[in-house]
Every structure is written in structure tokens, then in C-alpha cells.
Amino acid sequence: MKPWLATGILLLSAGCAHAPEKSTHHWGYDGAEGPEHWGELADANKACAIGKNQSPIDLNSKHAIKAQLSPLTLAYKAGGNEALNNGHTIQVSYAPGSTLTLDGHAFELKQFHFHAPxxxxxxxxxxxxxxxxxxxxxDGNLAVVALMFAEGAKNNAGLEQFWPQMPAKAEETAALTAKTDVSKLLPADHDYYRFNGSLTTPPCTEGVVWLVMKQPVIASKAQIEKFTQIMGHPNNRPVQAVNARPVLK
Known part of the structure; x- marks a missing residue:
């Protein structure tokens, strides 16, 4: 068994590394196209309805299993080069060369995006x-590092690298004037929870390793409001059942 599978988390190919994956069927966050109906919108979305390892979840620190989790080896360069408003989120594409190494297994950073709340x-x-x-x-196997933002008095300097250039309209892209360094978003403490989950948007593909930072970082009220106003609606999938999955801490 490969070392990075030693915790019992099995990665499956998600087909496309650039989650959220595009769907040929329209979906959204409310009404008949909202999360409770995603599994009905297309056969490809069946996992959204019947999957047993879906994301997101509520991470219960008391019930999480204490484990010898290996430290995250993050080798990030300044590589964020384009911001896309795809109507569901703001996504920053990342140039090749930035990696996460987990249990000796390398994953390349492809993009990062946001959800509020x-x-x-x-x-x-x-x-x-x-x-x-x-x-x-x-091989196309996915690992997602998740990072929480709490509201504070000061602007988040990492966000300010590209926040002023966020495209305001759906399907708009903006070439960033300077490459974004995603490492400036991270908390000082890289302690994390780990669990096996899925994409949080259709087709809700499972087999994704989730690494959720325990320590939140601060963003200002104005920064958070700018994102929510551009989106025009909450873009969070409700928490899913943990079922029999172990959550490691």
C-alpha cells in the first residue's frame, strides 16, 4: 500500500483536476436547481444524492480520531495568474510548479476558489x-486544502493580492497584474483535520482527500462583503452526513 493511503483513505480518479467541475446541466444553490436536487439534474450527478462520502461535513473535534498525521509539506510559489467568475464562485487559476506533498505523495496546486458562508x-x-x-x-487524484476565514478588523493581505481584480460578472475573467502567492492566505499553524470526501459541486465526485486547517485566518468585513455581493447569493452546499467515515486529527 502506498504511504499516503495508509490512513484508509482511498483516492479515486475525479477525471478533471479543476474542481468545481463544469456540468453540462445547469445547477445552482436554491430552488429546483439547488443542492437538494443536484442528484436529479443529470445521471452524472447521482453521487450528489446517493454518495456515502460526500462533502462538506461538520468536523466534530471530540469525535475525531487522534492520529499521527504527517505534517503538510507545502511548496507554493507565486503562481495565481487569472481570476474567473464562473457564476458559482471566484476561481484563481495557478501556474504549474506549486505542490502539496502528503505522506511522500505529490499533488500540484491547480486552482483555488471561495465559498460564503x-x-x-x-x-x-x-x-x-x-x-x-x-x-x-x-493521475488526476484530488486533494483539497480548506481554509476558514473569520471576520476581523483588518484586511487580509493575501486576499488583497487579487481581491481588487475580482470579475464582477459571471463568465468574466481577469488576468492578474501580479502573480498571486497563495501561501500568504495560510495560517501560521498548519494543524489540520483529514477525511475522505467529494467535490462540493456537481457531479459530487467522491475519492477526494480533504485537509481542513484547524486555525482560521482573518478577513475584513469589507472583503467578505465584496465577495458575497459579487456572487449575489450564498454558494455553500449544506453539510452532509459523515456516515462511517473516520475524521482524523
Whole structure:
């Protein structure tokens, strides 16, 4: 068994490294196209309805299993080069060369994007915003580093690298004037929860390793409001059942 599978988390190919994956069927966050109906919108979305390892979840620190989790080896360069408003989120594409190494297995950072309010919760607490750093290995297996934002008095300097250039309209892209360094978003403490989950958007593909940072970072009220106003609606999938999955801490 490969070392990075030693915790019992099995990765499956998600086909496309650039989650959220595009769907040929329209979907959204409310009404007949909302999360409770995603599984009905297309056969490809069946996992959204019947999957047993779906994301996001509520991470219960008391019930999480204490494990010898290996430290995250993050080798990030300044590589964020384009911001896309795809109507569901703001996504920043990342140039090749930035990696996450987990248990000796390398995943390359492909993009990062945002949800407000947060999708994952910690001990029942929702945060105003969450970032997902999406990585893929050479076979297309996915690992996502999730990062919570709490509201504070000061602007988040990492966000300010590209926040002023966020495209305001769906399907708009903006070439960033300077490459974004995603490492400037991260908390000082890289302690994390780990669980096996899925994409949080259709087709809800399972087999994704989730690494959720325990320590939130701060963003200002104005920064959070700018994102929510551009989106025009909450873009978080409700928490899903944990079922029999182990959550490691």
C-alpha cells in the first residue's frame, strides 16, 4: 500500500483536476436547481444524492480520531495568474510548479476558489467564508486544502493580492497584474483535520482527500462583503452526513 493511503483513505480518479467541475446541466444553490436536487439534474450527478462520502461535513473535534498525521509539506510559489467568475464562485487559476506533498505523495496546486458562508463546519460553527485549494496528482487524484476565514478588523493581505481584480460578472475573467502567492492566505499553524470526501459541486465526485486547517485566518468585513455581493447569493452546499467515515486529527 502506498504511504499516503495508509490512513484508509482511498483516492479515486475525479477525471478533471479543476474542481468545481463544469456540468453540462445547469445547477445552482436554491430552488429546483439547488443542492437538494443536484442528484436529479443529470445521471452524472447521482453521487450528489446517493454518495456515502460526500462533502462538506461538520468536523466534530471530540469525535475525531487522534492520529499521527504527517505534517503538510507545502511548496507554493507565486503562481495565481487569472481570476474567473464562473457564476458559482471566484476561481484563481495557478501556474504549474506549486505542490502539496502528503505522506511522500505529490499533488500540484491547480486552482483555488471561495465559498460564503463556509461549506465545512468545525464543531457546528460556520465561518463567513472558506477557501478551497485544489490539488491533483499525475493521475488526476484530488486533494483539497480548506481554509476558514473569520471576520476581523483588518484586511487580509493575501486576499488583497487579487481581491481588487475580482470579475464582477459571471463568465468574466481577469488576468492578474501580479502573480498571486497563495501561501500568504495560510495560517501560521498548519494543524489540520483529514477525511475522505467529494467535490462540493456537481457531479459530487467522491475519492477526494480533504485537509481542513484547524486555525482560521482573518478577513475584513469589507472583503467578505465584496465577495458575497459579487456572487449575489450564498454558494455553500449544506453539510452532509459523515456516515462511517473516520475524521482524523
Amino acid at each position: 463556509s461549506e465545512n463546519q468545525i464543531d457546528g460553527q460556520s465561518y463567513p467564508m472558506e477557501a478551497h485549494l485544489v490539488h491533483a496528482d499525475k
